[in-house]
Amino acid sequence: MTKAFGARLYEALATRGPLCIGIDPHPSLLASWGLPDDADGLARFCATVVEALGDRVAVVKPQSAFFERHGSRGVAVLESAIRQLRDAGALVLLDVKRGDIGSTVAAYASAYLDPASPLRADAITASPYLGVGSLAPMFDAARAHDGGVFVLALTSNPEGAEVQRAVGPGGRTVAQGVIDEISQLNAGAEPLGSFGLVVGATIGDTGHDLSRVNGPILAPGLGAQGATASDLRTVFGNDLAWVVPSYSREILARGPSVSDLRAATADVLAQCRAVLAPRTR
Numbered sequence: 001m002t003k004a005f006g007a008r009l010y011e012a013l014a015t016r017g018p019l020c021i022g023i024d025p026h027p028s029l030l031a032s033w034g035l036p037d038d039a040d041g042l043a044r045f046c047a048t049v050v051e052a053l054g055d056r057v058a059v060v061k062p063q064s065a066f067f068e069r070h071g072s073r074g075v076a077v078l079e080s081a082i083r084q085l086r087d088a089g090a091l092v093l094l095d096v097k098r099g100d101i102g103s104t105v106a107a108y109a110s111a112y113l114d115p116a117s118p119l120r121a122d123a124i125t126a127s128p129y130l131g132v133g134s135l136a137p138m139f140d141a142a143r144a145h146d147g148g149v150f151v152l153a154l155t156s157n158p159e160g161a162e163v164q165r166a167v168g169p170g171g172r173t174v175a176q177g178v179i180d181e182i183s184q185l186n187a188g189a190e191p192l193g194s195f196g197l198v199v200g201a202t203i204g205d206t207g208h209d210l211s212r213v214n215g216p217i218l219a220p221g222l223g224a225q226g227a228t229a230s231d232l233r234t235v236f237g238n239d240l241a242w243v244v245p246s247y248s249r250e251i252l253a254r255g256p257s258v259s260d261l262r263a264a265t266a267d268v269l270a271q272c273r274a275v276l277a278p279r280t281r
């Protein structure tokens with residue numbers, strides 16, 4: 001039996017530092033790395049990222065869409081990248097943003113969180129817009145298999161606010177409802193819950209109560225979308241403790257040189273540490 005995802009993440013953040021790097025092999029990045037826009041190019045792209053970052057970054061987040069666009073051969077590359085990253089000691093957060101009725105969510109859960117699946121990752125991203133309760137089979141699978149689930153709360157894109165900040169009959173925003181339900185799942189977990197939220201680094205002061213989350217908060221939108229490490233202070237205020245800053249294109253654009261990828265990563269990690277340290281426990 002391995003440890004719960006939250007405990008494994010806690011250790012990874014302590015030893016490797018508070019950072020997630022995304023693998024988003026955009027066609028333009030493949031081109032700038034001198035690689036073809038096909039499954040072989042994808043495989044070489046991933047091999048370089050694994051070599052450069054697999055042994056040093058706490059969380060690596062492959063974006064499934066960029067693999068799926070190459071069909072079954074692309075998905076095979078994703079399977080192998082997940083395995084290699086995990087073997088190198090990184091926690092793999094597979095960005096698939098799944099959500100559906102509960103019975104279908106159960107199938108997604110077995111696709112991504114069951115150790116028997118070739119696509120098994122440490123954690124996945126999930127969309128709560130069919131109701132947080134519809135994600136229950138994913139939460140159950142995460143508990144059973146020591147996995148994690150990061151649920152969208154306040155996303156980094158400008159279109160998100162219209163839905164996420166809508167106020168329900170009880171006076172709570174949709175996002176606060178998501179935050180509160182995830183907080184309940186993490187209540188009492190030590191040292192850190194396995195259920196995370198996604199809150200974009202681009203959104204300014206959240207205006208939401210994140211004080212009881214007791215789990216990780218993934219903060220994408222840094223770099224290419226315009227947010228900087230210092231924005232994390234504005235966005236999260238006193239709730240910075242378990243923020244996991246996430247960069248994709250900003251770092252990947254520095255490839256294919258392994259040493260440049262490492263240097264860029266070390267650079268953003270230092271910027272994030274300066275804002276996030278010290279952790280409260």
Ligand SMILES: O=C(O)c1cc(=O)[nH]c(=O)n1[C@@H]1O[C@H](COP(=O)(O)O)[C@@H](O)[C@H]1O
Binds near residue numbers: 155156222224246
């Ligand atoms: O869940 C995510 O990771 C995510 C949530 C969000 O609110 N905004 C967001 O950009 N993302 C993902 O984070 C990555 C951002 O990539 P860059 O803009 O290149 O850093 C993409 O894979 C997005 O799909």
